[in-house]
Amino acid sequence: MALMEIDRLTKHFYHLSALSLVSFDVKPGELLGLIGPNGSGKTTLFNCVTGVLRPSRGQVRFKGADITKLSADAVYHRGISRTFQLIQLFPEMTVLENMLMAAQERKGTLLSRLLRRDEAEERDRALKLLEYLGLSSVKENLAANLSYGQQKLLDFGMALMPEPEVILLDEPMAGVNPTMIKTLVGHIQDLNAQGYTFVVIEHNMEVVMSLCRRIVVLSQGEKIAEGSPAEIHENPLVMDAYFGS
């Protein structure tokens, strides 16, 4: 059974069709790639799935339940987390606070979040993740003062903090130096092997082809191909979308 199903998802911005009847599913433990030229609707799709945007038509089902009309915070509570193409952090909070913030709403009620002071468990997980991502030495620094690569890692760490069922990564390698790309790829593979499910938007074809076992291709808001890296590589529609006929 699919963990997440995208069913005929459509999004219009006035007369512009950003997504048109896009359907695919994500299986548990999968590492799915989502590629396409700029403006093909990849980030819009992530925004529709995570409740940041309300789709015009279609459905998103997660573990069989319809989550299409849920707000972003409700989608988070279902177990879906994400990173952003343009990094979105809390710049005036420390790295550790950013990590704690990413998990604090996971459990309990509004009132219990006011009354419960102890967060040893979350702190412990945050410190372990920071260690794992090589950010321990900057845990007390403000997020705004990190380098671009470190901010990308922090964004990634924040997506891992709530122990989500699915992690949507929006261009995790964009603007990152080759050494950092190797580190990030290693982390994604490592975590995928531990059971995390990933959907990755990426322009770096070398990374996508080596990382993902299945790839969905979007072009001008429509799904034009789906298959293994080898199948996508051979698909003339994909070549056409990227390089023109």
Next chain:
Amino acid sequence: MGRWRTRALLAGAVAVLVFPVLLEQYKLYLASLTLVYLIMAIGLNLTLGYAGQISLAHAGFMSFGAYAVAILGPLGVPFEGGLLIGALFAFFWGIVLGFPALKVKHHYLAMVTLGFNIIVFLVIRNWESLTGGSFGISGIARPQWGPLRFQSDREYFYYILGWTVLVVASAHWILHSRWGRAFRAIRENEMRAEVVGVSLRNYKLMAFAIGSAYAGVGGALFAPLLTYIDPGAFTLDRSIQFLMMVVMGGLGRFEGPFIGAVVVTLLPELLRASEGFYLIIFSLAVILMMLFMPKGLVGVWDWLVCWITRRVVGPADPPAPAEPAAVLEPK
């Protein structure tokens, strides 16, 4: 560092307790007014400074507390009962006013809250049978606990001080909880906050409601200070004055309202010697402070604390070496 901080806090507490004994009536009034304004500024700092929701309705919420004790006192309701009712009434209207905050932001929200303040002003000015209209309500009684009375200005100062300590402690408690972190998250990046599970609706409503409730407490304490209130005390000008305290003190900093309340209340008094020029000097001082200290006077405070720490305690210890790497546990 911790030891020096404790000593400084203790010295400050002793000064606040002993200092009023030496003050004459008018200065004592100013000290009491500063504490009331501090409560107001703490409330607005929570709403605006921490949660990033602008409010120009703070004087309106203040009036709920003030009129609650002024109206209910003669009916036999104890002062604290009136204060609580005023604060709860302000809390309720804070939630109501919080709803537009879910839809509009920045200057649009400022317009909504400004409109609310004007409506409150018009209601208390025109509802003569309840509020006394433009004539206001006089002879507002100060609190009394059996034989323990807070009738004199000095006694009433200590009474206000007690409530101020309660408000400061509760605000510290809230702002250092997960709620405080969520408020800051909303202020810094609303979209990311929502994506990490923060319910914008719940937290924005709470930020408005708690800030308003503090204003209600401040208003209740304000009414018996002069023993007289009228609608003129709760105009938009007063709301802007509170806004100035929070912005000048330092938005989103716990120390900000302390500095802002003291400066905005006492600076005009210090400048009174210049007679007709004091408003011009005060306005110029505010403009210059905003130009050269955009983060507020708390920046000067930080510099001072840093300087004193360096002189008294010495340079900071070198950072501890990093702990050995741990392995992420499987999901």
